[in-house]
Every structure is written in C-alpha cells, then in structure tokens.
Amino acid sequence: MGHRDPEIEEVVRETTEIAWSFGAAEPYSLELAELISSRVPWAEKVRFVNSGTEAVMSALRVARAATGREKILKFDGCYHGHLDSLLVKAGSGLAGESSSDSAGISATSIANTLVLPLDDEASVERVFETEGKNIAALIIEPLPANYGLLIQRKEFLLKIVETARKYGTLVVFDEVISGFRVGFQGMSGLLGIWPDLVTYGKIIGGGFPVGCYAGKKDLLDLVAPSGPVYQAGTLSANPFGMRAGLATLKKAQRDSIYSVLDDRTKIFTDTMTKLLNKKSNQEWEAVIHSSLFWFRKKTQQPIRRIDLIPEGHKESFAKVFHTFLKNGIYLAPSGYEVGFLSWAHDDEIIAKTLEIADKALKTF
Missing domain, CATH: 3.40.640.10 (Type I PLP-dependent aspartate aminotransferase-like (Major domain))
Structure with missing residues (x-):
C-alpha cells in the first residue's frame, strides 16, 4: 500500500x-x-x-x-x-x-x-x-x-x-x-x-x-x-x-489493486528501460512480474539461476543507482535487489519519477 x-x-x-x-x-x-x-x-x-x-x-x-x-x-x-x-x-x-x-x-x-x-x-x-x-x-x-x-x-x-x-x-x-x-x-x-x-x-x-x-x-x-x-x-x-x-x-x-499495479509497473519499467538504453552504452531490460521489477543487463535467454546473472551487472547497476540517488530517486541499492511498485505510486508519481530519471541520465 x-x-x-x-x-x-x-x-x-x-x-x-x-x-x-x-x-x-x-x-x-x-x-x-x-x-x-x-x-x-x-x-x-x-x-x-x-x-x-x-x-x-x-x-x-x-x-x-x-x-x-x-x-x-x-x-x-x-x-x-x-x-x-x-x-x-x-x-x-x-x-x-x-x-x-x-x-x-x-x-x-x-x-x-x-x-x-x-x-x-x-x-x-x-x-x-x-x-x-x-x-x-x-x-x-x-x-x-x-x-x-x-x-x-x-x-x-x-x-x-x-x-x-x-x-x-x-x-x-x-x-x-x-x-x-x-x-x-x-x-x-x-x-x-x-x-x-x-x-x-x-x-x-x-x-x-x-x-x-x-x-x-x-x-x-x-x-x-x-x-x-x-x-x-x-x-x-x-x-x-x-x-x-x-x-x-x-x-x-x-480496490482491485492488482490489475492497476500490474499496468503501472509495465508502464514504468517500459519507459525507464527506454531511457536507460537511450543514455547508456549497454543494453538494459526490465524483468517484471506483477508489481515486482528488476533492471539488469539484457541477455539472450531468461535468467532463472544466480550463476547466469551477467558478469559486471552489480557494478553497472551501482552507477545507475548513484546517478538516480543524486537526483532524488531511490531504487533498491543492490543490483540483486528487486523493486516494487506500491499503491502509493500513482500515475502522477510515476510520471514525475520518469521525468527526473530522464534529466538525471543526461549526466550518466
């Protein structure tokens, strides 16, 4: 909530x-x-x-x-x-x-x-x-x-x-x-x-x-x-x-929160991934399930085991995390942590977050 x-x-x-x-x-x-x-x-x-x-x-x-x-x-x-x-x-x-x-x-x-x-x-x-x-x-x-x-x-x-x-x-x-x-x-x-x-x-x-x-x-x-x-x-x-x-x-x-959160999560992660790929020198993707999401380096196959997580992912995500943190966006700090959208993350907050992310990534 x-x-x-x-x-x-x-x-x-x-x-x-x-x-x-x-x-x-x-x-x-x-x-x-x-x-x-x-x-x-x-x-x-x-x-x-x-x-x-x-x-x-x-x-x-x-x-x-x-x-x-x-x-x-x-x-x-x-x-x-x-x-x-x-x-x-x-x-x-x-x-x-x-x-x-x-x-x-x-x-x-x-x-x-x-x-x-x-x-x-x-x-x-x-x-x-x-x-x-x-x-x-x-x-x-x-x-x-x-x-x-x-x-x-x-x-x-x-x-x-x-x-x-x-x-x-x-x-x-x-x-x-x-x-x-x-x-x-x-x-x-x-x-x-x-x-x-x-x-x-x-x-x-x-x-x-x-x-x-x-x-x-x-x-x-x-x-x-x-x-x-x-x-x-x-x-x-x-x-x-x-x-x-x-x-x-x-x-x-x-309040039928599950379908709403699913939709908001997809909108948020789709746009954030496009921003990351536009500003970064590597390709990112968002793994999502319901209101859970995980940004990581793009891979050819789904990652279902920890030994298949791309080498260097932790370091790459750390750069993203600190870039966002300096601009007021607090993601989960570890590249291995999953993010969550809550009921409090309404359309206005999501739009504002994406706007800040776009500006922050200009210095990425």
Whole structure:
C-alpha cells in the first residue's frame, strides 16, 4: 500500500486507544486468520508469528515433526530468513552439499541442509533418489525475488513438487515476498500449485512486524497446545499487526489493486528501460512480474539461476543507482535487489519519477 497509507494509518491510531499487546488470543487475530483461510484454500489453519524468518523456522519444525525426518532441501538463489540452518549456499557439484553463507554459523547447523540449483529438475530427482527418505521438507520461493527476479518455469515447479510428494516430503512455499503481492492468493494461486505449508510476511500485517505460517489442518494441529510442536511469542498476533493487516487485505480485495499495479509497473519499467538504453552504452531490460521489477543487463535467454546473472551487472547497476540517488530517486541499492511498485505510486508519481530519471541520465 505504500508508506503511511491514510486508511491503514487511521486504523493504527485507533488501535493505540484499544490495546497494545495481550500476549494472548484476541478477536482481531481470529478475524485475520479467517479472512486468509476463506480466500486461500491451502491455508486451512493459520499461526501468527513476528517475522518471515520465524514463519519459516516454525513451518520447518512442523515438517520435521510430521515426517520424523531431519533434512531440508532448499535452492540456491532463494532466501528464507536469517535462521542458521537456511543461511547456506550450494557447495561444489550437484549433490546438494552446502556451505555457510555467513560468519558465526556452525557446521552442525547446516549439516542437514541440502542446496540445489534452481531450474534443474534432474538434480532434484538425483538427490531424492539417494536422500528422499531423509528429507522432511522441500522449501522454495515460487517466485525467487531475493537475488534478482528469477522467474521459474511452471514445469520445473510442478516437477519438484511431484518428486517431493513421491518420497513423502512436505512442500513449503515461501511467499513472504509474493504472498498477497502478486495476487490475493500469491504465486500458489496464480500457478495453481498448492503447497503443504506456506509462509507469509509483513504484508499480512500492513507492514508491521508480522508473519504467519499456514497449511493443512492435520499439520497445523501438531502445534501446541493441540500437538507436541512448540511455538510461541509474546508479541505474536499483537493488535497493531492484526488490525493493520485486516485493513490492508480488505483494501486489497476491495480496490482491485492488482490489475492497476500490474499496468503501472509495465508502464514504468517500459519507459525507464527506454531511457536507460537511450543514455547508456549497454543494453538494459526490465524483468517484471506483477508489481515486482528488476533492471539488469539484457541477455539472450531468461535468467532463472544466480550463476547466469551477467558478469559486471552489480557494478553497472551501482552507477545507475548513484546517478538516480543524486537526483532524488531511490531504487533498491543492490543490483540483486528487486523493486516494487506500491499503491502509493500513482500515475502522477510515476510520471514525475520518469521525468527526473530522464534529466538525471543526461549526466550518466
């Protein structure tokens, strides 16, 4: 919705007069959970936490409890929060070996994490042939958007889901970025591929520190107090996040924002790409999906894996970023970060941004 949407801000102001935190269930969390479940069929039950990281951590704990297995399979180029076991990257070869992606992570923390390249069904099948009986969950961003916008083939996603289920492995879709952003049902709904568990982030709380994990009733029933899986948090489902989330999701349903944002994003990126190509000594293109966009050096083939990102892209984008920043346009600072258009980016703001960009690029 953008920064300080007036409608959502009013709800937040009202909340200061109602309640700050109960540390217990209250009617707003129930209403938000019911709204999500009523529109997202695979979210039969919902549990609220404080962040996307917590949502992923909890979903994987449920998967391990449900399967009695320990290993997790993830994909290079997907980000699932800063928990130790998933802050890993692929090692050498295609056997799923992994290495830590940060200092301070012990070898034992990542011992049960397998990492494979995106867009490679064969490597997934090979790993399941040897490790299938040990893999509790396969986790993936159905729209990888943390290392560039790496739009995946539907055939690839269908195949890895089919392979996982063949071996009794649960499928977890990390929709912290794509959920309720590309459409009310996220990528799962657009693709028609239902996960066993799904994670959402701050968008369900109107931008406040909120996350949730959801899925089939029999899986969520494993969580305490109805089951043996522990998960709790004093500020989980606090009134600010729940009421702001209700206002956000109701507005998203009411105002047909998705089709409008799709159109605005295409207009913005088409014009910006033309400006970049007119002023630059290299050819640029915009990769877009819904309201997400990523400017990068043009390539002959779609980029679906991080190892195919053109050499020198980071440095080329840095020049664009600083040129725009000096003139009052703030893009995501890294060449690997994805940009987003929000409801606040109306036609007037987009036109003004493009006007400034045209002038700024005269010095490029």
